[in-house]
Amino acid sequence: MPVPRLYVPHPLAEGQPLDLPAGAARHVQVLRLQPGAPLRLFNGEGIEFDATVVRMGRSDVAVLVGAGEAVERELPLAVTLALGMPANDRMDALVEKATELGVAAIQPLLCERSVLRLAGERADKRREHWQGIAVAAAEQCGRTRVPVIEPVQDIARWLAGGPAAGGMRWLLSLGEPLPALATMAVAPAAVCVLSGPEGGLTPREEALAHTAGFQPVSLGPRVLRADTAPLAVLAWLGVGCGR
Structure with missing residues (x-):
């Protein structure tokens, strides 16, 4: 299965522990991911971050943000x-x-x-x-x-x-x-x-x-x-x- 990509409308930085917002957390739960599963996060600023699920709660999901990479897939205009x-x-x-x-x-x-x-x-x-x-x-x-x-x-x-x-x-x-x-x-x-x-x-x-x-x-x-x-x-x- 491809690594899920999730939009997180918050500042992101390598090494940051993060509780996913409700929508992203529901997505992870629907996919039945488990601790240790990889994710890709982005916040609309042109950078993708590796991330790892560290905890699955009933209604919340905690991740650890990894390294970021500048990714440009936009039209030139x-x-x-x-x-x-x-x-x-x-x-x-x-x-x-x-x-x-x-x-x-x-x-x-x-x-x-x-x-x-x-x-x-x-x-x-x-x-x-x-x-x-x-x-x-x-x-x-x-x-x-x-x-x-x-x-x-x-x-x-x-x-x-x-x-x-x-x-x-x-x-x-x-x-x-x-x-x-x-x-x-x-x-x-x-x-x-x-x-x-x-x-x-x-x-x-x-x-x-x-x-x-x-x-x-x-x-x-x-x-x-x-x-x-x-x-x-x-x-x-x-x-x-x-x-």
Whole structure:
């Protein structure tokens, strides 16, 4: 069995005894690991630490942190996906796959045509849920940094606030004619990609995006689903940037 990788949102150092946080401890217990079993720990700062289970309690797990190693598995540019949230479990799957493909941050947006409508405490709970999915995906795929899931925002308010300062801004659009994404040069250290919900962005929302500096681009002649288009961009960037 591969050595389990666990995210621990605390400072880590060689020789440190550590009680695992609740989520990581449950993971170890589900795997039925025993004292002496090896682990790999990371805290989102780009370093993996060897660790060894030293005690298994009923609801707690103690480990001893070993040597750390700098591990870099990120894309060479920071990609933010700003997207109209797809409905049902599609947003869950999108967060998982985007994490695997190397996204740096995800900005969930409430758009005029959004099927999924979130606000207040419900929005906060969903964000926490999506952050947990990102953590689990980072553990599974070998990343040592966890994407940030930003608070849900109304798209007009988000655009007015000056999103993703620096880097390029791309707007996935069905308008014609548009430059194909495959023809775009990718030189900056950061890219923000804006993608609409089911039914796409409205003309008003696209106009606001243009004003905010987003350049319309096309993914080609086929119409992709709201949960497919952002992942297609990430996959293209990963191949084009060599990771």
